[in-house]
Amino acid sequence: MTLISCLSFSCRRHDRVTNTSFYFWKTVYKANKTESDYLKNLHSHKLYMRIMDVDMDESGSTPVPVSPISFQAKLPDTVEMVPVVFIVNNILKVTTRSQLNALAGNIVRFVNGKVEQAGKTSFTELQIDCDWTASTRENYFYLLTQLRQVKELKGKTISATLRLHQLKNQKGSGIPPVNRAMLMCYNMGNLRKYGEQNSILEISELKKYLGNNVTTYPMPIDIGLPLFSWAVAFRSKEYIGIAKRISLDDLNNKNQFVAIKNNIYRAKTNLPDYGLKTNDEVRWENVSAGNLQATATYLSPLIKADTVNVIYFHLDEATIKAYTYDNLEKTAHLFR
Template sequence: MDVDFNPDLQQAVPISPITFTDPLPHKVDIIPVVYIVNHTFEKLDSRQRGVLVSKILNFVDAKVKQAGKHNFKELQIDCDWTKTTRDSYFDFLQQLKKHPLLAGKDLSVTLRLHQVKNIISSGIPPVGKAMLMCYNMGILRKYGEQNSILDQHEMDIYLTDYLENYPLNLDIALPIFEWAVVFRKNAYAGISRRITKTQLQDRQLFKRRGSSILYDLITDLPAAGLKQGDVVRWEAVSVEDLLLTTRFLTRHLKPEERNLVFYHLDTDLLKHFSNEDFQKVIADF
């Protein structure tokens, strides 16, 4: 689930929690992940953070049981904390660790590239390990041909001189998702969930700019909320991109056993990658 601060209720509330309609297979372990919107920590004092800790753990415990599991071994908190929310967030993590419902379980957090480089201002979360999220590293809203999902140049800037000395054990999350970023009059207009790669290849709808990832819409497309003249930047990740990333990371990561996550595994995205593709990427670690 996500957690965000509701100004009407003056408290943090769950957003879009997962629902398990059937029990998960016995052999499948799960790690519950709770995403907390950063500004939530600007609103809560220490007592309110303690209340949030209890609410989250009780909610997670109920969801785990809904999934047909009796227990879980690790809880992961996902938050893009900043310098101004760092102390509040870290206090929340400390309270989580001390809660009886988390006794005997691991607590991990997600980690962005900028938090690795800017370790002095970002601080080090008081947990045992972190999941380094190697995606969404470019400037999504900037018009142009860059791929904001995975950018080797950005990785070089934020990780080359900093990753090897980062003090926490790190798992890695790699992207396999794709999306259509829409620009109107060269200004960011959003991400369209209704545009497919097949539509972009329809010459009656779009004109591709040479071999680039930019596509000009040549007619109105009301079903997708697009207008003639809109530009779609199709961002995707290839196996070659993933292999470049893993080779970069293995040069700068301390050698240790780690988990590797592909985000996100759904039926449509898995059509673009074979089991052999994933095995190649995993082998690099």
């Protein structure tokens, strides 16, 4: 074998196992043909389902479930359920160790009940979602450690979401005591800043956080990619919120808006249904298939794990119809 062929062989990367999945972030699950077709056509055998938020009760003294999911239909037999529980960061500032001990057990019991409602007998992974900070990491990591001690979770995978600032600032944020991390590659820009930027996903912004921080992270990393869009509203160039119920078709309605820049529109009249007044401006932000694929191309060589889960946020008919099966399959394929 020649030197050139030896080098070529040694540099060739073995195929990585890449699994395509979706988040389900609605409070009601029911049968939906379009959503089911996306799962089927992308060979998605897992669905990461938000079970509940955990926040303090009205008295501010006890952690309780908030807006839990309900099931109007059973999950398909071909789809495994990964329960996801969102922990509101502020509760970790005031909870005691004894409360966290109780919370770990309560989370598992609540999750088990919802898994049963979904028509499943068990699950193999529990994911915890929390935007923890340096000031709350001790309590958060303690809660994760207590979850690992719960008898019903023995032998199961516990994963945690990982935001970009937590990845970059590992010294301050710490490394969560879990089996896998799910890197949220979205919501990275300054949403409140007036301008033409895309705060959902911009490669230039992503590069500020990733690089060697991904390669050296001490556990397998999965990738969360955005499929959503939103309309960011400004009044006199000051942020006033996300304008609800606005679509791109609405913004292109010349009776209501005028386009003034690449992705910025100005209201021509008062639009109370959208919470807008005359001359308010709206920045339309979405994620193109090309942007998803550029992200995958950049990220793929940084990931060293033999298996990676690519998880799209989220499985919702109105959202996913903007992407073809080929769009999403090609993105996932770039991680292989």
